Amino acid sequence: MLLIILLLLPGVLSNQWSVSYVSLSPVCAARGSNVSINCRYEYPDGQQVQRVMWCSMRSNHGYCAVKPYVYDESNNNQKNFQYIGDKTSNCSLLISNIDQTHSGEYKFRFITNGKKYTGDPGVNILVDGVLSNQWSVSYVSLSPVCAARGSNVSINCRYEYPDGQQVQRVMWCSMRSNHGYCAVKPYVYDETNNNQKNFQYIGDKTSNCSLLISNIDQTHSGEYKFRFITNGDKYTGDPGVNILVDDLKVSMSRSRENGSTIVGDSLNLTCTLSCSGNLADVQWFKNRDLIRHSEPVLTFSRVTAEDSGNYSCSLRNFKTTSSEEITIYIEDVTGFPTVLIIVLILVSLVFIATAVILIRRRKAIMKEKSVKEREEVKDSLYSTIQPQKKLHQKNHTGYSEANKNLPGAEDVQQEDEVQYSSVTIKPKELLQVSANTEQENDSTIYSAVMNG
Structure with missing residues (x-):
């Protein structure tokens, strides 16, 4: 059995050091299943990740400054542990065929060209000895998943079936083109054929049924369901998981309610996604050039004439999600009297x-x-x-x-x-x-x- 903790989008950077686990509460896993500890990490711009490690507090302590590690990209990796993250922002770890010896606290540690950082406290795993004897498909969230047009969305889920069953076929279907329990075609993913190019199955035939949708757009909105067939039965996870797709938008608020924006005024630009409460990290562009700012709100405490331009935002490292541009024009009234005097003198x-x-x-x-x-x-x-x-x-x-x-x-x-x-x-x-x-x-x- 594979336990999925979080839906993550890769490529998130920040101006701070952090490691975020899905839950600090103990994660309960059945002996013999596969468990994925999903997390993300952030570091200041300009830093480059050189080494990633995972450690267990059963064999290590503190901030995992020394060996042993359950995973170390350089050496000494244990066979049950597989790093499924990257050197950008995804630090997920997959533990296969888990047993009681794998119970305990786990921490992620990474080293850049300028610093070392450990995510503390870590995430706890509890393993019991009961195997599943039921049919089920569990999605991470039954609430609508909000996605920005042009981004990649991962629908994470896990599935279970009675002992003695063997999975022969896995499929994903969309309720835009299918209905009910997806008993017949078409499928957005079918391991045998008819796969759509935007859909990639990133699960397995054991317990992980995750689906990755790339370069998502409004036509991909809707409900999705996972279906699998074993040597003894067929099962569909119903209800499925809903996805809402919308465009990023930039809204402006300013200190001057009426009239033009002039030098010295304050204003805020906010990058928003209508179906989502808050965005994590974004990137800003002025006249299509990248601005070094990762917060959803771009603040100008005192604008100058040089701040005039066309502004847009996107999810960090996903320029394909870029919003429409909003134009800001700042009037430089401070220089107006001087110009007027010069003109009057010349006319005189x-x-x-x-x-x-x-x-x-x-x-x-x-x-x-x-x-x-x-x-x-x-x-x-x-x-x-x-x-x-x-x-x-x-x-x-x-x-x-x-x-x-x-x-x-x-x-x-x-x-x-x-x-x-x-x-x-x-x-x-x-x-x-x-x-x-x-x-x-x-x-x-x-x-x-x-x-x-």
Whole structure:
């Protein structure tokens, strides 16, 4: 008879040292049966297991620091003891054809490249002398077994039958494709044929009826039953064991209920499996890169902008169980005022530079316009004075000739000349022309007087 203690998934690491047995209570075994002591062990990341041992307190003591060992991978193994674990996380031990001499406490010990550790206290086994005389199939748990999609699930069970019977055939069936006592095909496992690739029988034809389901998915959910045939009868373990398969999910809780998540906020990411209360060890990924964190809850006490990214989780060493990604965006509001000030300064400088350019351009236009207006005024003034000079010459000559014999003529002439000079404003060249003209007029007037 084989007694199964625990359903284990291989490949679990941790950041602590530990050995976990299924039960510290005494395990009762019948003489002549096979007993499996299932356990798991953990050690910090970076450590590498170099040696594994099992010891019995009947022949050893304390932490099993020295020989003898009931199992030691290097040597001195006893024939009834078989190590069915590995150098990663599974430390299970199989004791075959057990008898009263095998009663007692057993401990697992392992050595890494950095430390030695023993699981203490161990697990106790009690062996009596009664053999089974009944038909039975015992599953570890009749409660639904919760599995993450993409993981491996082991359904552990044991079966018994009366003395003198010999097992000839073993099968496993699913109630999704079968019914009742699985009396007919199809079977998910049948040692004769028609085995499905995801199902592997890891039991025997004595007492162990365990089944391993690899890369499990939702189509594998349902009830499973074990059936065996001996040389005298057929028996099915009913009811069977139920398996529920679901996806891992990442949920987020944060200190800020509304609005965006900003630098300095706190938040938690939790890896959950809806059909399971608590997950043991998981692994986290950020942007699909592994994060060194094995707890189901990933805590950020004060987030930074660098924490933004896509996060997912999976069972440790089972990346095929990876959840969907959840995206976290952290707003860096601490740098916003500085950026705003810089932008405002740049805009102000551009505005000022543009204003200066426009003002200078306007001044240049006004100056150019003023120069043109001055030139137009000069040209207009010169053209206005020329006819006045001719009119003055005519009036001046006529006046002299008509009034040369009148009294006071000379005073009148002088007064006219004063008026002429007071209204005439000419450039230097024009004044010279006027002077010459007046000299000519004087000569004319003088000639007229003399001739008279």
